[in-house]
Amino acid sequence: MLGVLLTNSYFFIGLGLLVALTISGWYLAYRYHRRYHQFKHQFAGVQHQYAVQQEELRSALEAQLSQQDQLRERNRELENYDTFKTKVFSIISHDLRSPINSVLGIMDLLEQGHLSLEESQHYARKAKVRVQVTLEMITNLLHWARNRMQSIAPKPSSFDVTQLTDQLVDIYGPIASEKGVTVENLVKAPQCGFGDMEMITVVIRNLLSNAIKYTPTGGTVTLELMTQTECVKLSVKDTGLGIDASTKQSLFETQMSSKPGTSQEKGTGLGLMLSKEFIERNGGSIAVESQVGEGSIFCITFPKESPQSMLSPTVSV
Template sequence: MIEAELPQNEAGRIYALNGYQILDTMAEQGLDDLVQLASRICEAPVSIISLIDENRSWFKSSYGVPRGEVERKYSICSHAILQKDIFVIEDTLLDERFHDNPAVRGDLSIRFYAGAPLTTCDGFNLGTLCVLDSKPRQLSEHQYQALSVLATQVVQQFELRKSNLEILRKNKELQYLNESKDKFFSIIAHDLRAPFHGILGFSDVLETEIETLDEQSIRDIAGYLRSTAQATFKLLENLLQWAMSEGGAIVYQPQSVNIAELMSDVCEILQAIAQKKNIQIECDIEEGLHCYVDLNMMLSVLQNLISNALKFTPNGGQIYLSARKQQEQVEITVRDTGIGMSDEAFKNFNSRQQIRSEKGTEGEKGSGLGLLLCLQFIEKNQGDLTVKTEKGAGTTFVIHFSTQQSHRSQLINVDYKMIGEEYL
């Protein structure tokens, strides 16, 4: 037996074959009809659509034998894909390449073989439409031409199938984009209207009634305007981040990040909020700890999680931040002594379903996008996020990231299918 050489375009051929997403799929009536027709026209008891991958000849459709596969080195089709035209062996026992082949000597008892290459428009032979017989014979000119035509029809079926899969994929993407758009406008309509109504209302009071207000009242209104403006600004930032992520515009730029320095930067940003609620933030960061992530995404993740902890922790509470190395991963923990998550919120988080935004311990409102962005960015950095919560005892978020560099796409492609909608 002589094994077939690899085609010169083998790498491209395998890539093209995988692009059809057809290997190891179920039988399809249209292709089954073509192999049956090939068998009848060529007056052969067996007909097969055989696809050749790296290691095997896999039967997409077959007539006369069960669907299955054989090792590539034993497949006569592996010789046929080296040809431009139909590959015909009138008597395998008289051919030194096949006379001792297990497929010839075994149960199939192949004595006659004719295989038409399944050639794509790019010139890749994916496999064959072949007919087999247990006795030596020839193909008539009519049968030869018919087998060639049927092989072309098989490839067209492949192309049609590929186009249908692409349409389904595009429709699914469009559905996600429409859902995201509706979600986006819903958040804008709900979360932006409310603070602006307050800002406009108190601004009107200051403009029309400032002479009647005492100093404390003015300070109270100014404080409300400031806190509301800050919350609205954060909402706008999150909306912009989400919109850019949804459009694939956020560039993923991983680097080795010092966790202690990152935590320090985040705590500095949020220190004013912590002081206002008299919340103590304690850090326990392993010295010299680094992880390989996108710095801006990590900053956003930690800022949102710690903001979340501050929001749901009552006055005088505590927040504990820790980071330690575990084998080839970094474990980052954000734990608070707050009110904990509701049963519904916890259940929805674990099932990645919509989580209703809830008010904080002092009536703080959230953007509805913070946790969404956290999950999005953590997943894009090949990390994972888990949560443990107990009513009245607090919530713990645990993140795991790799300490090693990995090869990732430089643009984020968003999939909201498995991400909750609102929490913060």
């Protein structure tokens, strides 16, 4: 009887211990699970805070980089403006004064009345050439200055390329003749182009003027037009001095100085740089082929339109 009681006592004690261990296990598992979720929640909060801080740092870094870019751009603008002022003052003080003084000297001779009619006509033609060259220099200077101060947006329209070249040859033919240079205009067939006519006029005028400037007496300047599928290709060829390889590399840069022509003609040094900017803004291109002593060929391309859709605006040069 006593043995049975002891056995039952051990059974209930074991059962109680088992229940206690089970409850303790469940409780510990609950505590662990709760703490795990608390830690997970806290970790998620830390991760979120870290992500927010990282985004704030990224934004601050981007803002700082943007400010640095703005400062660099501002510095470039200031440097360009200083270069702009220096170039303008140099042109005004040197390049423009010389031809103006030359014209004044011719006017003094004419005013004195000691010249024959033939001599007067000769000097009048010289004065006209000097005025035309000076006007071209001033025009280039004004275009360049305006282009530096504000970006000029092209105003494209259809125009008659043949009519434009005819008018430019009419203007520069007498200048070339005075120098003993022949201008051949092979642009005969009707051809239309599409672009800002004023800009393209500046480009062709500069190329024609330069060709005459660097061609010696007895030489020839030739304008020729080649029609391609989607563009017009105009070339200005001369039998002048030619250009060496090192000069060609920087020919279209702003800092390029103008060399005196074969008759010591001066220029602003802005024509080719301005021509490149203007032709590219009209969806075209400019290229040069040249060798020293063999002359040069400058080619420009710009969009064209079919003759049926061509308009007929008045050409202004």
